[in-house]
Amino acid sequence: MLTAKLSIQNKVYHLQSLITDQKEISSGYFRLIFSAPQIAQIAQPGQFVHIYCGEGTYLRRPFSIAKVKKNQVEIIYKVVGKGTELLSRKKKGNTLDVLGPLGNGFTQSLNHPITQSPILIAGGTGVASLLFLAQKLITLYTSHLTPLTVFLGAKTKNDLLCIDNFKKLGCQVKLATEDGSLGYKGLVTDLFRNSLITHNSSLITNIYACGPYAMLKEIAKITQKYKIPYQVSLEAMMACGLGACRGCVVKTSHQSLTTSHQHFVYKTVCKDGPVFEANQIIWE
Amino acid sequence: MVNLSTEIARIKLKNPLLVASGIIGFGEEYSKLINLNVFGAITTKTVTLKPRAGNPSPRIVETMEGMINSIGLENPGLEIFLKEKLPFLKRKLKIPIVVSIAAENAEEFAEISRRLDKEKGISALELNLSCPNVRSKEPRAKSPPLLSCPPPRLASGDAGAGESKNGGINSEQGVISLISQDAELTYEVVKRVKKVTKLPVIAKLTPNVTDITVIAKTAESAGADALSLVNTFSALAFPHSPLTTSHSPVFGGLSGPAIKPIVLRMIYETYQKVKIPIIGMGGINSPQDAIEFFLVGAKAIALGSALFRDPFLPQKILIGLKQYLKIQKITLSKLTGSMIHE
Numbered sequence: 001m002l003t004a005k006l007s008i009q010n011k012v013y014h015l016q017s018l019i020t021d022q023k024e025i026s027s028g029y030f031r032l033i034f035s036a037p038q039i040a041q042i043a044q045p046g047q048f049v050h051i052y053c054g055e056g057t058y059l060r061r062p063f064s065i066a067k068v069k070k071n072q073v074e075i076i077y078k079v080v081g082k083g084t085e086l087l088s089r090k091k092k093g094n095t096l097d098v099l100g101p102l103g104n105g106f107t108q109s110l111n112h113p114i115t116q117s118p119i120l121i122a123g124g125t126g127v128a129s130l131l132f133l134a135q136k137l138i139t140l141y142t143s144h145l146t147p148l149t150v151f152l153g154a155k156t157k158n159d160l161l162c163i164d165n166f167k168k169l170g171c172q173v174k175l176a177t178e179d180g181s182l183g184y185k186g187l188v189t190d191l192f193r194n195s196l197i198t199h200n201s202s203l204i205t206n207i208y209a210c211g212p213y214a215m216l217k218e219i220a221k222i223t224q225k226y227k228i229p230y231q232v233s234l235e236a237m238m239a240c241g242l243g244a245c246r247g248c249v250v251k252t253s254h255q256s257l258t259t260s261h262q263h264f265v266y267k268t269v270c271k272d273g274p275v276f277e278a279n280q281i282i283w284e
Numbered sequence: 285m286v287n288l289s290t291e292i293a294r295i296k297l298k299n300p301l302l303v304a305s306g307i308i309g310f311g312e313e314y315s316k317l318i319n320l321n322v323f324g325a326i327t328t329k330t331v332t333l334k335p336r337a338g339n340p341s342p343r344i345v346e347t348m349e350g351m352i353n354s355i356g357l358e359n360p361g362l363e364i365f366l367k368e369k370l371p372f373l374k375r376k377l378k379i380p381i382v383v384s385i386a387a388e389n390a391e392e393f394a395e396i397s398r399r400l401d402k403e404k405g406i407s408a409l410e411l412n413l414s415c416p417n418v419r420s421k422e423p424r425a426k427s428p429p430l431l432s433c434p435p436p437r438l439a440s441g442d443a444g445a446g447e448s449k450n451g452g453i454n455s456e457q458g459v460i461s462l463i464s465q466d467a468e469l470t471y472e473v474v475k476r477v478k479k480v481t482k483l484p485v486i487a488k489l490t491p492n493v494t495d496i497t498v499i500a501k502t503a504e505s506a507g508a509d510a511l512s513l514v515n516t517f518s519a520l521a522f523p524h525s526p527l528t529t530s531h532s533p534v535f536g537g538l539s540g541p542a543i544k545p546i547v548l549r550m551i552y553e554t555y556q557k558v559k560i561p562i563i564g565m566g567g568i569n570s571p572q573d574a575i576e577f578f579l580v581g582a583k584a585i586a587l588g589s590a591l592f593r594d595p596f597l598p599q600k601i602l603i604g605l606k607q608y609l610k611i612q613k614i615t616l617s618k619l620t621g622s623m624i625h626e
Contacts, residue, residue, distance in 0.1 A: 010316060011316070012316050012317045014317060014595050014596065052593055052594075057346070058346050058347070058349060058350055058351055058540050058541075058589075058593065059344075059346045059351060059592060059593065060592065060593060099317075099595070236341070237342060237344055237345070237346070237523065238344075239344050239351065239353070239589065239592045240307075240313070240314075240591075240592045241592075242313040242314060242316070242317065243309070243313045244307070244308050244309040244312075244313040244314055245306065245307065245309070245344075245353070245355070245589075245592065246309070246338060246343070246355050246358050247343045247344035247353060247355065248341070248343070248344070249338070249340075249341055249343060249358075250341065251340070251341075264337075265337070266337060266338060266358065271313065
């Protein structure tokens with residue numbers, strides 16, 4: 001068994017980074033690139049950066065890392081509130097107050113890299129962390145013959161992001177939009193479920209997903225049925241981003257050794273996550 | 285050279301800047317990012333006798349110039365604190381450690397204090413008196429399930445947590461009272477703790493009272509060595525967290541710049557009524573804020589949720605404070621309450 005259990009370095013940096021590019025990639029969606037060598041060198045797929053967006057916000061905002069290239073770090077986000085609105089107004093040459101890299105990323109493993117394949121499923125801006133993961137998987141397993149399958153889902157064509165980026169990496173991309181403006185009409189979870197009918201599910205080594213809570217929960221039902229290992233990247237409002245304030249917890253199952261009772265423990269999305277084994281999560 | 289050293293409740297501090305309870309937990313996470321020894325002292329997250337799972341998500345909401353938290357006093361309990369958390373802090377820190385504690389009643393406060401009194405390396409106890417008083421109230425009808433740590437009914441109450449969504453307000457019973465909303469109980473708790481420990485005792489009070497000076501004077505008369513003013517303000521806001529599907533509000537404690545003017549007024553009033561020193565906290569976000577706290581009567585100050593945004597705020601505040609003292613040609617001790625003395 002070939003397992004690339006990535007050791008997450010314990011270093012966290014607080015940087016005033018220079019923005020090298022910011023572009024609206026689709027209406028309301030932005031790609032921001034900033035220079036942060038310390039973060040770029042150690043960041044792993046699934047990790048995030050915690051950014052102070054500007055006056056008028058009190059807390060930082062977490063963003064998944066979508067790509068690292070030499071000294072540059074890239075994030076992809078949608079303008080959803082005051083923080084992202086302020087962020088979208090920043091321009092090349094402005095500085096960015098960044099904390100990172102934070103959290104635990106995806107654990108990448110392939111049992112039989114020749115015949116088996118992981119599947120990536122992204123909803124909306126969930127593409128960010130999975131784009132980084134796809135790059136990593138492809139460079140890690142160059143001998144890998146089966147192409148990486150990526151399911152992308154969103155409300156409309158405008159909300160489907162990074163299709164070309166995945167294609168350039170050699171991924172097989174399957175699309176779903178709720179309004180049918182591109183690809184399968186309906187939810188990406190349905191598209192994925194349908195694909196399992198024709199696809200031999202035993203050949204899927206791992207599923208990695210990032211997106212809305214309802215989507216992740218629905219995939220958890222499917223993967224449980226087919227017994228496929230499944231990792232999710234969760235989102236949460238965060239305060240410290242380090243695990244200290246305990247503000248962003250998620251309920252996870254915990255088997256008590258002494259009483260054999262099923263208990264739960266709260267884990268922090270920022271430090272214990274944002275990536276979790278889905279079977280640990282108590283879906284609500 | 286400007287001297288920032290001071291003394292609070294018999295604890296010698298190299299500078300008057302503390303970190304408030306609940307902000308850095310037990311120091312493990314923040315010590316990877318900043319040098320905690322820049323502070324004059326640190327206050328731990330509140331420790332209770334038994335472990336507490338805390339409240340369900342969402343626990344935090346950003347508000348205008350602040351945030352609401354409803355952590356629910358999540359902590360590993362006294363035993364784990366002594367076995368794992370305190371040794372780490374003692375190893376890592378060269379500055380005084382203030383341990384924040386909470387309990388449901390005076391007896392339990394005394395039990396925790398008795399145990400901590402035997403430990404080396406603790407400089408003071410801070411009594412988190414912003415927990416619901418369950419002595420005179422029936423247990424709440426709809427208490428949240430706390431599967432991994434069943435019984436305690438306290439709601440919350442750290443630097444962040446004042447009164448939690450599950451504990452602070454109950455539609456059937458009205459507002460549940462907190463220890464420091466009741467002068468008699470405040471007196472009883474402080475008195476009992478003082479009896480069992482030689483450690484300096486700091487009483488941290490809730491601002492959710494009609495007249496905080498009444499409670500402050502009571503704590504002083506019971507023997508409190510200092511006051512921490514104040515805990516968070518009872519509040520509610522609607523979250524927009526991806527983890528929630530409903531739009532039900534979060535009840536919790538409000539912190540941040542939004543509360544600062546109210547806190548300053550409370551310290552201003554209390555300073556004129558008590559002799560024990562005041563550690564001021566609530567909305568400090570800049571050197572200017574810090575100076576204002578001293579002007580109205582704080583002898584030391586504590587940094588709260590603003591640290592989440594700016595991990596280098598401690599240095600900025602200390603540098604700003606030094607510059608101010610130098611320019612004004614005034615000592616730190618003279619600065620305290622100088623607005624009133626003039």
